[in-house]
Amino acid sequence: MPPSVSQLGAAVCQVHCILLLCHGRMQPYEILIEDAYNSNFDIDIRGIPDIGHLAHKNCAAVLDFLRARYMEDLIYTTADPLLIATNPFRDLQNTGPQWIQKYHASTSPEPPKEPHVFQIARTALERLHSFDSSQTIIVSGESGAGKTEATKQLMAFLAYVKNERKGNIRIQEAVMAANPILEAFGNAKTTRNNNSSRFGRFMQLQVGPEGGILYGFIRNFLLEKVRVTQLGVDERSYHVFYQLLSGASTSLKTTLHLLRPDEYVYLKGSGCYLCPNTDDAADFRVVGQTFEKMNFRPDEVNSIWSILSGILLLGNVEFQKKETEGVPDAADLTPEKKALLSQCCELLFIDSKIVEKEFLFNMRVIGNQEIQSPVSVSKAQVNRDSLAKALYEKLFDWIVLRLNQRIQPPRWFQIVIGLLDIFGFEVFQHNSLEQLLINITNEKLQKAFIQIVFSRVSA
Ligand SMILES: Nc1ncnc2c1ncn2[C@@H]1O[C@H](COP(=O)(O)OP(=O)(O)OP(=O)(O)O)[C@@H](O)[C@H]1O
Ligand SMILES: [Mg+2]
Structure with missing residues (x-):
């Protein structure tokens, strides 16, 4: 059986390779005057690719170091075992097939020392097979940091094989081809990112010793359902x-x-x-x-x-008020809206009579009698929106299930590379339960990062 979503916490603790991303558009950062001295002023930013090798590692010095590297198009920096990637927001031509070959074990026994997202993928792949133990790469960072792009780059690396495989590469093509569908149904334009993932994705990939994806499995969680019925400005x-x-x-x-x-x-x-x-x-x-x-x-x-x-x-099925059974603002549908509801239900393959009753009435069973009492307009709107959100979520789950049927192995995986691409931290003007869950998940990941870095430092 695949691990459940709640078991992801455990998977996080077992990670061997981790990727952390920062937003490229740096925000003003205020510090005390005594912290402003650039103690790293005379260092060679190209010669030091890891934050751990800096003489001074206070927050200001680290941020300045990352900024200086970013200005030189050095978007990757390690804080071993983490990789920090800053979003360049333009194509730096550093992730194509030639770059994969530079870092791939089959084409490059001595890969470049310069940190790269492909270095993380190579390490994961080597450890997968040499320790015969599953590896997980966690991609974390705020919304728009570049997590999904990095995940796609990691997948491209894992899919690479030097020699044309004799076997069937249709599964690999299918794993890669799932991306446009997942992004169409699970991504949206937000004020921070034109292609923001509005769901968490944990991909499990069976990768051959020489590279190449043999099988895959997609686990989706926490789809932002509220977006179906309510949108923020822009x-x-x-x-x-x-x-x-x-x-x-x-x-x-x-x-x-x-x-x-x-x-x-x-x-x-x-x-x-x-x-x-x-x-x-x-x-x-x-x-x-x-x-x-x-x-x-x-x-x-x-x-x-x-x-x-x-x-x-469904959103256009609007209710009107009528006074009935002591409820002053009981929900009702005009004949025109009833016709619209039945058109919706036809499109949704559900019975409009049942749906209408569920929208407009509270149902209670007393003894062996069903008692129905009218609901207010606002409650009817909640009923309608809940149906729209639940249907969208079920549709998304069903699509993922069908995708998995195409790419999953005949028997469950022995060892896998896991890729976790979750939605970043977010704070809106109106935050729902979904934002709370998203941010708690990010907090948990942050805690895992801190524990891993400090356990490495103290070891
Ligand atoms: N390595 C990169 N090179 C060039 N552009 C990039 C890179 N990474 C990200 N971008 C740009 O930044 C945009 C946002 O990236 P991405 O969608 O991966 O962010 P995200 O971290 O997944 O955000 P969210 O949490 O909202 O899903 C991309 O659409 C792309 O334009
Ligand atoms: Mg994303």
């Missing part, structure tokens, strides 16, 4: 909604009753429909092709689009 909902609305053919638009993004209550709150440097229609085609590659049947894909349309339309 933020978007999940990419896939905009991809469907802009990329669907005219006939699909008609069949699914698709509207413009600004006609959906769930999307128009933020006033933001476009994502910079993103072509939603082109991405829709990529996601469609990826579904095909991953063996999703055409009827399954059509059902996915239909459910997405139904979820969006």
Whole structure:
């Protein structure tokens, strides 16, 4: 059996290689005047790639050292056993196939000493096979730091094999191809990151001794469901909604009753429909092709689009007040909204009569009698939004399950490389339970980092 999400804490304690990221856009940092002396002023920033070798390691000195390296495009620095990566926000041409070869054991017995994300991957791979023990690489950092990009680079390294494999590389291609689907359904534009992961992802990869991904398994957790029904200013909902609305053919638009993004209550709150440097229609085609590659049947894909349309339309099922049974603001639906609800339910493949009853009434069973009492408009809205969020979450879980069916091994893994790409710390104007859970998870990881660094220092 795979470990449960709650067991991840244990996995964290067993890590051997760790990656830590900082945000490249440095914020002003205030320090006391007595800390401002740059005690590392005469060091060769290229000659010292590890913070541990600095003569002075106070906070100001370390930050200045990282800044100085960043200005020279040296975005990786170690704090052994951690790797700190600062986001360059531009292509430094340092992660392509040639760079993989520079660091890969099969092509480079003596890899460069300069820290790199590929150095971490190489160490994990070597330890995986020489100790016959699973390795986990934790990618942590605030939102927009570059965790997901780093995870993709790590996967590219693990997928590399020097000699064309004779065996079947379809699984490896499928593992890599899962990314566009996961990002379409689990990522969104936020004010910090145009492609922010709104879920945690733990990937388990079986990697051959010479490299190459043989099997994989994706474990998703803590999807930010509230984004489906509520958006902050300048933020978007999940990419896939905009991809469907802009990329669907005219006939699909008609069949699914698709509207413009600004006609959906769930999307128009933020006033933001476009994502910079993103072509939603082109991405829709990529996601469609990826579904095909991953063996999703055409009827399954059509059902996915239909459910997405139904979820969006649910937000437009608005209630009106009526006084009944002593409730002054009891929720009710006009005939027009009832028709809309039944259209939604058709798209969602559920019974509209049952849904209407669940939206509008509290049901209690007394003895063998079912008693229904009307609910207020605000309670009916909560019922409706809860359904939209739960449906989206179930859809996401089902997609991950189907992806896993394509990439998982016939019997459970013996040893794996784990890659943890979680959402970064975040503080919004309105923070929900989801932000609390996200930040607690980050705090736990931070604690693990500190313990690992200090146990190394004191050892
Ligand atoms: N190594 C890199 N080289 C160039 N650009 C990068 C690199 N890493 C990240 N970026 C840029 O920064 C953006 C944000 O990175 P990414 O999505 O990986 O952040 P994240 O840490 O996963 O954030 P979140 O917690 O919001 O998911 C990317 O879309 C890309 O434009
Ligand atoms: Mg991310």
